[in-house]
Amino acid sequence: MTKRNRPWGHQEPRNESTNRTLHPDTLAIRGAMIRTGFGETSEAMFLTSGFTYDSAQQAEASFTEENDHYLYSRFANPTISMFEERLALMEGAESCHATGSGMSAMFASVAALVSQGDRVVASPAMFSSCYVVLTEILPKWGIQVEIIENNEPETWERALSSPAKAVFIETPSNPLLEIVDIAMVAKFAHRAGAQLIVDNVMASPLLQKPLEFGADIVMYSATKHIDGQGRVLGGAVLGTKKYVDEILKPFTRHTGPSLSPFNAWVLTKSLETMSLRVNKMNNSAFEIAQKLEALPGIKKVWYPFLDSHPGNALAKKQMTGGGTTIAIELDRPKAEVFEFLNRLEVIDISNNLGDSRSLITHPASTTHRRLDAATQAKMGITESTLRLSVGLEDPKDLFEDLSLAL
Protein backbone atom coordinates (compact mmCIF):
# COMPACT_ATOMS: atom_id res chain seq x y z
CA MET A 1 0.00 0.00 0.00
CA THR A 2 1.82 3.08 -1.17
CA LYS A 3 -0.89 5.60 -0.47
CA ARG A 4 -1.10 5.66 3.30
CA ASN A 5 -3.89 8.21 3.14
CA ARG A 6 -6.33 6.17 1.15
CA PRO A 7 -5.69 2.50 1.94
CA TRP A 8 -9.20 1.65 0.75
CA GLY A 9 -8.85 3.44 -2.53
CA HIS A 10 -11.77 5.45 -3.76
CA GLN A 11 -14.63 4.36 -5.97
CA GLU A 12 -15.41 6.89 -8.66
CA PRO A 13 -19.14 7.52 -9.18
CA ARG A 14 -20.59 5.59 -12.10
CA ASN A 15 -22.05 7.49 -15.05
CA GLU A 16 -20.72 10.83 -13.93
CA SER A 17 -20.43 11.99 -17.54
CA THR A 18 -24.13 11.82 -18.45
CA ASN A 19 -24.97 15.16 -16.79
CA ARG A 20 -28.68 14.48 -16.38
CA THR A 21 -30.90 16.82 -14.39
CA LEU A 22 -32.22 14.87 -11.42
CA HIS A 23 -35.26 15.61 -9.25
CA PRO A 24 -34.49 16.76 -5.68
CA ASP A 25 -36.02 13.48 -4.39
CA THR A 26 -33.41 11.57 -6.39
CA LEU A 27 -30.63 13.91 -5.30
CA ALA A 28 -31.74 13.39 -1.67
CA ILE A 29 -30.74 9.74 -2.03
CA ARG A 30 -27.92 9.86 -4.55
CA GLY A 31 -26.50 13.38 -4.58
CA ALA A 32 -22.85 13.89 -3.59
CA MET A 33 -22.21 10.29 -2.53
CA ILE A 34 -18.52 9.63 -1.85
CA ARG A 35 -17.92 5.88 -1.89
CA THR A 36 -14.72 4.32 -0.62
CA GLY A 37 -13.11 1.32 -2.36
CA PHE A 38 -15.13 -1.02 -0.12
CA GLY A 39 -18.21 -0.12 -2.16
CA GLU A 40 -20.45 0.43 0.89
CA THR A 41 -24.15 1.05 0.14
CA SER A 42 -24.72 3.59 2.91
CA GLU A 43 -22.49 6.63 3.30
CA ALA A 44 -19.34 6.03 5.34
CA MET A 45 -18.95 7.94 8.59
CA PHE A 46 -15.52 9.55 8.90
CA LEU A 47 -15.26 10.09 12.65
CA THR A 48 -11.85 11.70 12.57
CA SER A 49 -10.59 15.06 13.71
CA GLY A 50 -7.45 15.07 11.56
CA PHE A 51 -5.89 13.63 8.39
CA THR A 52 -2.40 12.35 7.57
CA TYR A 53 -0.07 12.97 4.63
CA ASP A 54 2.25 10.68 2.65
CA SER A 55 5.08 13.14 3.02
CA ALA A 56 6.01 16.56 4.34
CA GLN A 57 5.84 17.79 0.77
CA GLN A 58 2.26 16.57 0.43
CA ALA A 59 1.34 18.28 3.72
CA GLU A 60 2.83 21.55 2.48
CA ALA A 61 1.06 21.28 -0.88
CA SER A 62 -2.22 20.53 0.92
CA PHE A 63 -1.95 23.68 3.03
CA THR A 64 -1.15 25.84 0.00
CA GLU A 65 -4.17 24.21 -1.69
CA GLU A 66 -2.15 22.87 -4.62
CA ASN A 67 -3.49 19.52 -3.44
CA ASP A 68 -7.11 18.62 -2.77
CA HIS A 69 -6.59 16.95 0.61
CA TYR A 70 -8.59 17.18 3.84
CA LEU A 71 -6.64 19.01 6.56
CA TYR A 72 -8.66 19.08 9.75
CA SER A 73 -12.34 18.51 10.55
CA ARG A 74 -12.81 22.08 11.80
CA PHE A 75 -12.30 23.08 8.13
CA ALA A 76 -13.79 20.14 6.26
CA ASN A 77 -14.44 16.42 6.58
CA PRO A 78 -15.68 13.89 3.97
CA THR A 79 -18.92 13.04 5.84
CA ILE A 80 -19.69 16.74 6.35
CA SER A 81 -18.88 17.39 2.67
CA MET A 82 -21.46 14.79 1.62
CA PHE A 83 -24.12 16.53 3.71
CA GLU A 84 -23.15 19.99 2.42
CA GLU A 85 -23.03 19.01 -1.24
CA ARG A 86 -26.26 17.03 -1.10
CA LEU A 87 -28.15 19.88 0.57
CA ALA A 88 -26.71 22.38 -1.96
CA LEU A 89 -27.90 20.18 -4.85
CA MET A 90 -31.39 19.93 -3.35
CA GLU A 91 -31.57 23.67 -2.65
CA GLY A 92 -30.22 24.64 -6.07
CA ALA A 93 -27.40 26.61 -4.42
CA GLU A 94 -23.82 26.79 -5.67
CA SER A 95 -22.36 26.02 -2.28
CA CYS A 96 -23.16 25.08 1.31
CA HIS A 97 -21.32 25.23 4.60
CA ALA A 98 -22.59 23.19 7.54
CA THR A 99 -22.39 24.34 11.15
CA GLY A 100 -22.99 22.83 14.58
CA SER A 101 -26.42 24.40 15.12
CA GLY A 102 -28.96 26.64 13.45
CA MET A 103 -27.86 29.55 15.61
CA SER A 104 -24.21 29.21 14.60
CA ALA A 105 -25.40 29.19 10.96
CA MET A 106 -27.45 32.33 11.56
CA PHE A 107 -24.70 34.14 13.47
CA ALA A 108 -21.96 33.24 10.98
CA SER A 109 -24.11 34.11 7.95
CA VAL A 110 -24.49 37.69 9.20
CA ALA A 111 -21.27 38.23 11.20
CA ALA A 112 -19.05 37.11 8.31
CA LEU A 113 -20.54 39.87 6.14
CA VAL A 114 -20.42 42.89 8.43
CA SER A 115 -17.80 45.22 9.88
CA GLN A 116 -17.99 47.96 12.49
CA GLY A 117 -20.35 50.72 11.36
CA ASP A 118 -22.22 48.56 8.83
CA ARG A 119 -25.98 48.53 8.82
CA VAL A 120 -28.26 45.46 9.00
CA VAL A 121 -32.03 45.60 8.46
CA ALA A 122 -34.33 42.79 9.65
CA SER A 123 -37.98 41.74 9.53
CA PRO A 124 -40.12 42.32 12.64
CA ALA A 125 -40.90 38.76 13.76
CA MET A 126 -38.36 36.01 14.25
CA PHE A 127 -36.99 33.21 16.44
CA SER A 128 -35.92 34.83 19.68
CA SER A 129 -32.22 33.84 19.60
CA CYS A 130 -31.92 35.43 16.13
CA TYR A 131 -33.48 38.55 17.63
CA VAL A 132 -30.94 38.53 20.49
CA VAL A 133 -28.02 38.17 18.03
CA LEU A 134 -29.31 41.12 16.01
CA THR A 135 -30.36 43.47 18.79
CA GLU A 136 -27.86 42.69 21.59
CA ILE A 137 -24.76 40.89 20.28
CA LEU A 138 -23.97 42.55 16.95
CA PRO A 139 -24.59 46.12 18.28
CA LYS A 140 -21.86 45.50 20.92
CA TRP A 141 -19.39 45.44 18.02
CA GLY A 142 -20.66 48.59 16.41
CA ILE A 143 -23.06 47.05 13.91
CA GLN A 144 -26.20 49.14 13.48
CA VAL A 145 -29.27 46.94 13.37
CA GLU A 146 -32.74 48.14 12.46
CA ILE A 147 -35.69 45.81 13.09
CA ILE A 148 -38.48 47.26 11.01
CA GLU A 149 -42.02 47.80 12.30
CA ASN A 150 -43.98 45.79 9.73
CA ASN A 151 -43.64 44.04 6.38
CA GLU A 152 -45.44 46.65 4.25
CA PRO A 153 -43.57 47.44 1.00
CA GLU A 154 -43.35 51.15 1.97
CA THR A 155 -41.71 50.24 5.29
CA TRP A 156 -39.12 48.06 3.57
CA GLU A 157 -38.52 50.68 0.89
CA ARG A 158 -37.98 53.38 3.53
CA ALA A 159 -35.65 51.22 5.64
CA LEU A 160 -33.59 50.33 2.59
CA SER A 161 -33.41 53.81 1.12
CA SER A 162 -30.05 54.17 2.89
CA PRO A 163 -27.15 51.73 2.37
CA ALA A 164 -27.06 48.42 4.25
CA LYS A 165 -24.73 45.43 4.23
CA ALA A 166 -27.19 42.68 5.08
CA VAL A 167 -30.93 42.13 5.30
CA PHE A 168 -32.20 39.29 7.48
CA ILE A 169 -35.72 37.90 7.19
CA GLU A 170 -37.54 34.90 8.60
CA THR A 171 -40.51 33.69 6.55
CA PRO A 172 -42.78 32.13 7.70
CA SER A 173 -41.83 33.56 11.09
CA ASN A 174 -41.68 31.67 14.35
CA PRO A 175 -44.23 31.44 15.98
CA LEU A 176 -47.01 33.40 14.19
CA LEU A 177 -46.10 32.41 10.62
CA GLU A 178 -45.99 35.93 9.25
CA ILE A 179 -45.07 35.89 5.55
CA VAL A 180 -42.44 38.25 4.14
CA ASP A 181 -42.37 38.91 0.38
CA ILE A 182 -38.91 37.57 -0.53
CA ALA A 183 -38.84 39.03 -4.07
CA MET A 184 -39.93 42.47 -2.85
CA VAL A 185 -37.35 42.59 -0.06
CA ALA A 186 -34.63 41.26 -2.41
CA LYS A 187 -35.28 44.15 -4.80
CA PHE A 188 -34.94 46.83 -2.09
CA ALA A 189 -32.02 45.02 -0.43
CA HIS A 190 -30.02 44.90 -3.65
CA ARG A 191 -30.74 48.54 -4.35
CA ALA A 192 -29.28 49.36 -0.89
CA GLY A 193 -26.18 47.25 -1.63
CA ALA A 194 -27.19 44.53 0.84
CA GLN A 195 -27.20 40.75 0.63
CA LEU A 196 -30.52 39.17 1.55
CA ILE A 197 -30.30 36.32 4.08
CA VAL A 198 -33.42 34.17 4.57
CA ASP A 199 -33.97 31.98 7.63
CA ASN A 200 -35.87 29.20 5.84
CA VAL A 201 -36.23 26.94 8.87
CA MET A 202 -40.02 27.11 9.21
CA ALA A 203 -40.66 26.34 5.54
CA SER A 204 -37.95 23.66 5.21
CA PRO A 205 -35.90 23.12 2.03
CA LEU A 206 -38.89 21.28 0.58
CA LEU A 207 -41.59 23.95 0.67
CA GLN A 208 -39.75 27.17 -0.18
CA LYS A 209 -36.71 28.01 -2.32
CA PRO A 210 -35.73 31.59 -1.39
CA LEU A 211 -32.89 31.72 -3.96
CA GLU A 212 -35.47 31.48 -6.75
CA PHE A 213 -37.09 34.67 -5.43
CA GLY A 214 -33.87 36.67 -5.36
CA ALA A 215 -32.41 35.87 -1.93
CA ASP A 216 -28.61 35.63 -1.80
CA ILE A 217 -28.12 33.43 1.25
CA VAL A 218 -30.34 30.79 2.88
CA MET A 219 -29.78 29.41 6.37
CA TYR A 220 -31.18 26.39 8.20
CA SER A 221 -31.38 24.90 11.60
CA ALA A 222 -30.88 21.31 10.41
CA THR A 223 -32.11 20.35 13.88
CA LYS A 224 -35.66 20.97 12.68
CA HIS A 225 -37.09 19.39 9.48
CA ILE A 226 -33.75 18.12 8.12
CA ASP A 227 -33.06 15.81 11.07
CA GLY A 228 -36.76 15.84 11.80
CA GLN A 229 -36.50 13.05 14.33
CA GLY A 230 -35.38 14.95 17.40
CA ARG A 231 -31.85 13.55 17.52
CA VAL A 232 -29.07 15.98 16.60
CA LEU A 233 -28.33 19.69 16.32
CA GLY A 234 -27.00 21.09 13.07
CA GLY A 235 -27.08 24.09 10.80
CA ALA A 236 -26.28 25.10 7.24
CA VAL A 237 -25.66 28.25 5.22
CA LEU A 238 -26.12 28.20 1.45
CA GLY A 239 -25.20 30.74 -1.20
CA THR A 240 -22.83 31.46 -4.05
CA LYS A 241 -19.45 29.76 -4.14
CA LYS A 242 -17.87 33.20 -3.82
CA TYR A 243 -19.78 34.02 -0.61
CA VAL A 244 -19.21 30.59 0.96
CA ASP A 245 -15.51 30.30 0.02
CA GLU A 246 -14.38 33.90 0.35
CA ILE A 247 -16.58 35.38 3.09
CA LEU A 248 -18.19 32.65 5.19
CA LYS A 249 -15.48 29.99 5.43
CA PRO A 250 -12.62 32.37 6.39
CA PHE A 251 -14.88 33.36 9.32
CA THR A 252 -15.99 29.86 10.38
CA ARG A 253 -12.58 28.17 9.88
CA HIS A 254 -11.12 30.29 12.66
CA THR A 255 -14.13 30.80 14.92
CA GLY A 256 -14.95 27.07 14.81
CA PRO A 257 -18.74 26.49 14.80
CA SER A 258 -18.15 23.12 13.10
CA LEU A 259 -20.68 20.35 12.66
CA SER A 260 -19.63 16.99 14.10
CA PRO A 261 -19.09 14.27 11.43
CA PHE A 262 -21.43 12.02 13.41
CA ASN A 263 -24.23 14.59 13.26
CA ALA A 264 -23.45 15.19 9.57
CA TRP A 265 -23.93 11.49 8.92
CA VAL A 266 -27.29 11.46 10.74
CA LEU A 267 -28.38 14.54 8.78
CA THR A 268 -27.23 13.07 5.45
CA LYS A 269 -29.38 10.00 6.07
CA SER A 270 -32.26 12.26 7.17
CA LEU A 271 -32.22 14.10 3.85
CA GLU A 272 -33.22 10.79 2.23
CA THR A 273 -36.59 10.80 3.98
CA MET A 274 -37.15 14.55 4.33
CA SER A 275 -39.54 14.84 1.41
CA LEU A 276 -41.71 11.93 2.63
CA ARG A 277 -41.79 13.31 6.15
CA VAL A 278 -42.32 16.98 5.39
CA ASN A 279 -45.00 16.28 2.77
CA LYS A 280 -47.01 14.17 5.19
CA MET A 281 -46.55 16.64 8.06
CA ASN A 282 -47.50 19.53 5.76
CA ASN A 283 -50.69 17.77 4.58
CA SER A 284 -51.67 16.87 8.16
CA ALA A 285 -51.00 20.42 9.36
CA PHE A 286 -53.28 21.86 6.66
CA GLU A 287 -56.04 19.37 7.52
CA ILE A 288 -55.77 20.09 11.26
CA ALA A 289 -55.59 23.87 10.77
CA GLN A 290 -58.84 23.80 8.76
CA LYS A 291 -60.62 21.73 11.41
CA LEU A 292 -59.29 23.86 14.28
CA GLU A 293 -60.75 27.01 12.73
CA ALA A 294 -64.24 25.58 13.24
CA LEU A 295 -63.68 24.52 16.86
CA PRO A 296 -65.27 26.51 19.73
CA GLY A 297 -62.75 27.80 22.30
CA ILE A 298 -60.29 28.77 19.60
CA LYS A 299 -60.05 32.49 18.97
CA LYS A 300 -57.70 32.37 16.01
CA VAL A 301 -55.69 29.96 13.88
CA TRP A 302 -52.65 31.07 11.88
CA TYR A 303 -51.62 28.82 9.02
CA PRO A 304 -50.23 30.31 5.80
CA PHE A 305 -52.41 28.24 3.43
CA LEU A 306 -55.70 29.11 5.21
CA ASP A 307 -57.72 31.78 3.39
CA SER A 308 -58.01 33.63 6.71
CA HIS A 309 -54.22 34.11 6.93
CA PRO A 310 -53.23 37.70 6.03
CA GLY A 311 -50.24 36.43 4.02
CA ASN A 312 -52.21 33.71 2.19
CA ALA A 313 -51.75 34.97 -1.39
CA LEU A 314 -48.05 35.63 -0.84
CA ALA A 315 -47.54 32.25 0.84
CA LYS A 316 -49.12 30.54 -2.17
CA LYS A 317 -46.79 32.50 -4.46
CA GLN A 318 -43.55 31.57 -2.74
CA MET A 319 -44.30 28.28 -0.94
CA THR A 320 -45.49 24.92 -2.24
CA GLY A 321 -47.23 24.11 1.07
CA GLY A 322 -48.25 25.98 4.21
CA GLY A 323 -45.70 24.18 6.39
CA THR A 324 -45.81 21.89 9.36
CA THR A 325 -46.51 24.48 12.06
CA ILE A 326 -49.80 26.02 13.21
CA ALA A 327 -50.19 28.93 15.62
CA ILE A 328 -53.34 28.97 17.74
CA GLU A 329 -54.79 31.58 20.04
CA LEU A 330 -57.20 30.17 22.60
CA ASP A 331 -60.16 32.10 23.89
CA ARG A 332 -58.92 31.54 27.47
CA PRO A 333 -56.54 33.01 30.05
CA LYS A 334 -53.02 31.63 30.60
CA ALA A 335 -53.98 29.29 33.48
CA GLU A 336 -56.62 27.58 31.32
CA VAL A 337 -54.24 27.45 28.34
CA PHE A 338 -51.79 25.58 30.59
CA GLU A 339 -54.61 23.21 31.69
CA PHE A 340 -55.36 22.56 28.02
CA LEU A 341 -51.70 21.67 27.41
CA ASN A 342 -51.60 19.40 30.44
CA ARG A 343 -54.69 17.49 29.22
CA LEU A 344 -53.09 16.51 25.88
CA GLU A 345 -52.32 12.79 25.73
CA VAL A 346 -50.68 12.30 22.34
CA ILE A 347 -49.04 15.65 21.60
CA ASP A 348 -45.96 16.40 23.72
CA ILE A 349 -45.30 19.73 25.41
CA SER A 350 -41.94 20.66 23.87
CA ASN A 351 -40.32 23.71 22.35
CA ASN A 352 -38.70 21.92 19.39
CA LEU A 353 -40.38 21.82 15.97
CA GLY A 354 -40.24 20.01 12.64
CA ASP A 355 -40.08 16.69 14.51
CA SER A 356 -41.75 13.36 13.66
CA ARG A 357 -43.56 13.74 17.01
CA SER A 358 -46.20 16.44 17.30
CA LEU A 359 -45.02 19.06 19.76
CA ILE A 360 -46.81 22.03 21.27
CA THR A 361 -45.40 25.01 23.12
CA HIS A 362 -46.50 28.22 24.81
CA PRO A 363 -44.09 30.75 23.21
CA ALA A 364 -44.63 33.56 25.74
CA SER A 365 -43.28 31.41 28.60
CA THR A 366 -40.74 29.33 26.63
CA THR A 367 -39.20 30.04 23.21
CA HIS A 368 -39.94 33.77 23.21
CA ARG A 369 -39.67 34.35 26.97
CA ARG A 370 -36.35 36.18 26.45
CA LEU A 371 -38.18 39.03 24.64
CA ASP A 372 -39.80 41.81 26.69
CA ALA A 373 -43.60 42.15 26.76
CA ALA A 374 -43.62 45.01 24.21
CA THR A 375 -41.56 43.01 21.69
CA GLN A 376 -43.76 39.94 22.22
CA ALA A 377 -46.84 42.08 21.65
CA LYS A 378 -45.32 43.55 18.49
CA MET A 379 -44.77 39.99 17.22
CA GLY A 380 -48.41 39.20 18.08
CA ILE A 381 -47.56 36.76 20.89
CA THR A 382 -50.05 36.79 23.77
CA GLU A 383 -50.48 34.74 26.96
CA SER A 384 -52.99 32.60 25.04
CA THR A 385 -50.86 31.87 21.94
CA LEU A 386 -49.67 28.32 21.26
CA ARG A 387 -47.43 26.90 18.56
CA LEU A 388 -48.18 23.40 17.32
CA SER A 389 -45.63 21.49 15.27
CA VAL A 390 -47.50 18.72 13.48
CA GLY A 391 -45.67 15.39 13.31
CA LEU A 392 -46.06 12.10 11.51
CA GLU A 393 -48.83 10.61 13.67
CA ASP A 394 -52.26 10.04 12.17
CA PRO A 395 -53.86 13.49 11.77
CA LYS A 396 -57.22 12.22 13.12
CA ASP A 397 -55.58 11.14 16.37
CA LEU A 398 -53.93 14.55 16.64
CA PHE A 399 -57.13 16.49 16.02
CA GLU A 400 -58.99 14.30 18.51
CA ASP A 401 -56.28 14.95 21.11
CA LEU A 402 -56.69 18.71 20.62
CA SER A 403 -60.49 18.71 20.61
CA LEU A 404 -60.79 16.45 23.67
CA ALA A 405 -58.34 18.64 25.60
CA LEU A 406 -60.39 21.73 24.70
Ligand SMILES: *Cc1c(COP(=O)(O)O)cnc(C)c1O
Ligand atom coordinates in the same frame (compact mmCIF):
# COMPACT_ATOMS: atom_id res chain seq x y z
C1 LIG B 1 -34.67 26.58 15.87
C2 LIG B 1 -34.52 27.75 15.02
C3 LIG B 1 -33.26 28.36 14.87
C4 LIG B 1 -32.04 27.92 15.65
O1 LIG B 1 -31.63 26.62 15.39
P1 LIG B 1 -30.83 25.69 16.45
O2 LIG B 1 -30.50 24.47 15.65
O3 LIG B 1 -31.76 25.44 17.59
O4 LIG B 1 -29.62 26.46 16.87
C5 LIG B 1 -33.18 29.45 14.04
N1 LIG B 1 -34.26 29.92 13.37
C6 LIG B 1 -35.48 29.35 13.49
C7 LIG B 1 -36.62 29.89 12.72
C8 LIG B 1 -35.65 28.24 14.31
O5 LIG B 1 -36.86 27.68 14.43
